[in-house]
Amino acid sequence: MHVDIEALKASRHESWKRLHERSGQRQYTGEEIDELAALYHQGTADLATIRSTNPDPDLIRLLSRDLAAARARLSGKASSSFLAVSRWFRLLLPAALYRLRWWTFGVMVIFCAVAAGHAWWILRDPSLFQFIGSPESLSHYAHHEFVAYYSQDTHAEFGTSVWVNNSFVALKTIAGGLTGFYPVHVLNENASKLGRAAAIVIHYAGAGHFFRFILPHGIPELTAVWLAAAAGLKTLWALIVPGSLTRAQSVAREGRAMITVALGTVILLLMSGIIEGFVTPSELPVWIKISLGVLVTSGVWVYTLWVGRRAANAGYTGDVEEDAGYSRPVSA
Numbered sequence: 001m002h003v004d005i006e007a008l009k010a011s012r013h014e015s016w017k018r019l020h021e022r023s024g025q026r027q028y029t030g031e032e033i034d035e036l037a038a039l040y041h042q043g044t045a046d047l048a049t050i051r052s053t054n055p056d057p058d059l060i061r062l063l064s065r066d067l068a069a070a071r072a073r074l075s076g077k078a079s080s081s082f083l084a085v086s087r088w089f090r091l092l093l094p095a096a097l098y099r100l101r102w103w104t105f106g107v108m109v110i111f112c113a114v115a116a117g118h119a120w121w122i123l124r125d126p127s128l129f130q131f132i133g134s135p136e137s138l139s140h141y142a143h144h145e146f147v148a149y150y151s152q153d154t155h156a157e158f159g160t161s162v163w164v165n166n167s168f169v170a171l172k173t174i175a176g177g178l179t180g181f182y183p184v185h186v187l188n189e190n191a192s193k194l195g196r197a198a199a200i201v202i203h204y205a206g207a208g209h210f211f212r213f214i215l216p217h218g219i220p221e222l223t224a225v226w227l228a229a230a231a232g233l234k235t236l237w238a239l240i241v242p243g244s245l246t247r248a249q250s251v252a253r254e255g256r257a258m259i260t261v262a263l264g265t266v267i268l269l270l271m272s273g274i275i276e277g278f279v280t281p282s283e284l285p286v287w288i289k290i291s292l293g294v295l296v297t298s299g300v301w302v303y304t305l306w307v308g309r310r311a312a313n314a315g316y317t318g319d320v321e322e323d324a325g326y327s328r329p330v331s332a
Contacts (some may be wrong), residue, residue: 005056019043023069040070079272091311096260096318098308103230113190119197141206150281163270170228170265177232187229216289217276220296224268231261257318271296
């Protein structure tokens with residue numbers, strides 16, 4: 001096929017002009033960086049057409065120059081690093097979380113059922129406590145060890161330690177998704193431990209004592225665990241049901257999107273660690289402490305369902321290659 005260069009120039013004149021103007025900017029609004037991304041994708045398609053059908057050295061040189069400048073703006077160069085981060089928070093992360101919403105909800109329901117089942121099974125038959133420990137040791141745990149745990153080291157040291165440990169577990173859960181076993185193991189282990197601790201503390205110190213210490217940081221922390229498990233299991237699902245892609249392509253695309261989710265869980269666990277280190281052991285009123293945990297978690301879900309839906313409708317999936325300019329978002 002022979003492309004009429006003059007006709008192509010005429011039809012693409014305004015688009016190439018805008019690409020030249022946008023690629024030369026130093027600062028961008030959110031709308032302008034999105035426009036630049038769209039112009040970049042259109043320009044790369046035009047350049048490929050020109051090169052393959054009717055090479056024009058001068059046109060190729062000019063278009064390549066503007067595309068290189070646009071790529072530098074979009075790929076996180078120092079001058080546009082803030083905009084790259086902004087785009088990640090506005091488009092990639094919320095889209096990835098939105099695509100996981102039903103997986104996350106399902107994991108949450110199963111986790112809560114397992115934890116509640118463990119607690120109920122032990123509480124319904126107090127004789128089962130003898131298999132966990134002596135009445136004295138369990139009472140001491142409920143009244144002292146359970147509370148003292150949140151006052152280890154300084155607030156900053158304890159919060160940082162919890163954040164690092166939980167982040168490591170979350171990242172392993174996502175990375176181990178293809179095994180199918182590891183996410184389920186992490187969920188079951190955490191749910192059973194939580195259910196057992198709940199039974200002990202509720203039996204010996206009361207439900208209020210348990211929930212006032214576990215809810216402030218527990219709500220966002222468990223949300224991060226559910227996200228990590230959902231992300232890992234969705235990667236396995238991409239292998240089992242690849243859709244129109246090959247299994248390798250499906251897993252690769254989902255795996256790249258899960259990198260985005262992994263970073264999101266680390267951020268959420270940082271907020272949870274701050275609450276656990278500074279808020280949970282504090283003397284603040286219980287309702288304020290719990291409200292902070294609820295507020296953080298509610299913010300995550302509003303961000304997922306509102307911002308995420310908009311990003312997903314714009315064609316974003318959370319695939320990190322979308323941020324490098326390799327994938328082209330398509331409006332829904």
